[in-house]
Amino acid sequence: MSIIENFDLFAPRLIDKKEYFCPGHRACQGCGEALAIRLMCKALGPDTVIANATGCMEVIASFYPTTAWELPWIHLAFENAAAVGSGVEAGLKALRRKGRIPDRDVKTVAIAGDGGTMDIGMQALSGAMERGHDMLFVCFDNEAYMNTGIQRSSGTPMGAATTTSPAGKVIQGQQTWKKNVAEIMVAHNVPYVATASPSYPFDFMNKVKKARKVKGPSYIHCLSVCPTGWRSASEETIKLGRLAVETGMFPLYEVEDGKYKITIEVDELRPIEDYLKRQGRFRHLTPEQTEKIQARVSQEYNKLLDKVHGLHSWSDLEFEWGLFE
Amino acid sequence: MAKQVGMEVGIAAAEAVGLCNIDMAAVYPITPQSHIAEHLSDIVADGRIDAEFVTVESEHTSISCVSGASATGARVYTATSSQGLMYMHEILPIVSAMRLPVVMANANRAISGPINIWNDHSDIMPQRDAGWIVFFAENGQEVVDMTIQSFKIAEDDDVMLPICLNMDGFQLTHTVELIEFPDQKEVNKFLPVRKPFATLHPDHPISMGTLGMPEIYAESRKSQDEALINSKKTIFKVWDEWEKMFGRRYKPVETYLAEDAEILLLTMGSMGETAEIAIDELRKKGMRVGLVKLRLWRPFPFEELKAVVKKAKSLIVTDRAVSFGGPGGPVFAEVKSALYNEKERPLVYNSIIGLGGRDVTVKDFMKLIEDAAKAGKKGIIKDYEYYGVRG
Amino acid sequence: MKKKKWPETWQEINPGCMVFEPASARSYHTGSWKAQRPVWDDSKCIKCGVCYIFCPEGCVSQDDEGFFRADLDYCKGCGICALECWPGAIKMVEEG
DSSP, X not given: OOOXXXXXXXXGGGSOOOOSBOTTOOOOTTOHHHHHHHHHHHHHOSSEEEEEOSSHHHHHHXXXXXXXXXXXXXXXXXXXXXXXHHHHHHHHHHHHHTTSXXXXXXXXXEEEEHIIIXXXXXXXXXXXXXXXXXXXXXXXXXXXXXTTTSBOOTTSOTTOOBTTBOBXXXXXXXXXXXXXXXXXXXXXXXXXXXXXXXXXXXXXXXHHHHHHHXXXXXXXXXXXXXXXXXXXXXXXXXXXXHHHHHTTSSOOEEEETTEEEESSOOSSOOOTHHHHTTOGGGTTOOHHHHHHHHHHHHHHHHHHHHXXXXXXXXXXXXXXXXXXX | OOEEEEEEHHHXXXXXXXXXXXSEEEEOOOTTTHHHHHHHHHHHHTXXXXXXXXXXXXHHHHHHHHHHHHHTTOOXXXXXXXXXXXXXXXXXXXXXXXXXXXXXXXXXXXXXXXXXOSOOSTTTGGGGGGOOEXXXXXXXXXXXXXXXXXXXXXXXXXXXXXXXXXXXXXXXXXXXXXXXXXXXXXXXXXXXXXXXXXXXXTTSOOXXXXXXXXXXXXXXXXXXXXXXXXXXXXXXXXXXXHHHHHOOOOOSEEEESOTTOSEEEEEOTTHHHHHHHHHHXXXXXXXXXXXXXXXXXXXXXXXXXXXXXXXXXXXXXXXXXXXXXXXXXXXXXXXXXXXXXXXSXXXXXXXXXXXXXXXXXXXXXXXXXXXXXXXXXXXXXXXXXXXXXXX | OOOOXXXXXTTTSOGGGOBOSTTGGGGSOGGGGOSEEXXXXXXXXXXXXXXXXXXXXXXXXXXXXXXXXXXXXXXXXXXXXXXXXXXXXXXXXXXX
């Protein structure tokens, strides 16, 4: 039986029982992303407005005339979740200041898939983060354009077979490495950046709560296991999310004011085969290809550790007048 | 008491917005809209209005941003031109389908390519089917008046549609004109605080921008079309109110000496004023000519146009945009099609003029009309022709 | 909100296709999708709530005695609860 870190047997009773993302939505069986949304909303609470990009979660939950959302929700297009979120945040700010809506905090949260975040949505995200809106952006990364039929994105890991990076006779799967958007967010001086996974629900929900408290931009990158796109068993969604962390392929960390901290410590990383072999999208990989990926995963993990041990919090690095002497 | 000032029209547009108690604006600069954006940011930075001013990173974001804010119940404004409007193109139909009352100024400028920053109407024509209410202003006074009117029309519960106000780039936006500004008290009386139909707020969670299956998509589109057609009622009502309060009368189709005209010229935008002088000159020569100026582009003023042109023998429609390989310029195609089934209608000619900022003078208008008169006598109608193109 | 017959006429359709009733997706019973359903052995259940947390549908809830049950109107039979259950108190059973 797998162990969930820091798991208190009675902790489930402490989370909000209300479902803000109600059953009746049309996600696939075992959808990791639907679970992640469900848990995220519990951590956010009712005083939230969601700006959603086009994607799996938008489509499965908002079939007119019904909606699975119990939160105010808006969707415009694929690439502008962060832009719409910026507008919602600015609108709410102005209306509250002018006394036209009740005087209490309402958090704007923009959500998008990996496509709507790091590919087509990159511009809007960068702009929103640079402008410093009081907005949380959550990327639900299922590592491909799943909603349109499992096409590759810049979030697809090396070697994965997708419908636009198939495992053919000459080219086998994705030929580029996964884009690291969390790092891009840190470079935008976003005060709170984190990676998360619904397989570690309390870690995820704590991160959402922390991000919600930030008066300014925050970013969470959530790995969403997709049994349909990853060709994995629907019951293994949580297990795969755990393996992604335990093999170091998706380490769970947070960056607060530039200070890196790994939130789910793994004493000894498992070999990535344990994770890859359970997914049909990697079944074409040869041992040589797997070795290459393993080398890179280890290197990336070391890079992260380097940052954890080496980098200071930005407030520790504040300007010192004596620096020029 | 209203005050009259000489002011650059782009700056006047921003001043007009400043009178309207907007809650939020998002702009991205593009020549020749930039003065509107710049002056609006001055007004906000000086604290003259209390609004969130978001300097976004692209026009696609500016339209998305104001839509998000409009959905929360805020009064919003944006402005763009040419390539910026083309970049917004993806989102424009969504804003009208979602019934968000965004007000946008478009400083008409030619679209690429080749890249050209000067005035014509090729930027607004590709947005014809986006479902927005579209106005054309002829001079600085109209820009100011219609900016203020637009907020009232857009936010009306019977309308709830976004509005694009066109003003010729450089020709209008960068010229200094004499403008009478209503004072703040009068505008406050005319334009109360926005009372939105539905908003994004946790006190009453709703979902906006849902998925429309084939079962209802067509019904949604028809409902939107009906809303746009119906908005004419509110537009006329607001124009009546404006006349009562400020004395200036607005009509969807304006005319100049058209009642007894045999030959009519149709223009949109600031060229109308130059054309009026040409009409005067030709009248002196004894020609029975007149001018029709289209102010309301969408919803298209079918009845008003038909009534104005039916007695004329010829109607020359000037277009400032090209519909490549199509049946003529966009305005010509629409006017001709509007008149097709009428028993009483003029012969319709099309002249494509003033592309990419090329000036159209009084003499040019006179020549256009005289040439059409000659062709009319011989019964010649060409599909469409470019005026003044060398070669 | 007045009950409208589906599919709506163009006059009835909500402006902008807005949906005013939150959580109205509950009217769609995704339970018809499942090929297997979870069955709890209460004697083994330690009432930890893991099945409740990990259900992507959010259709697992506690009964009056604190034991967990899936709402079969919505359960898609993914099997996550059965795999994650610590004491192995949940078995997936074939439908039909």
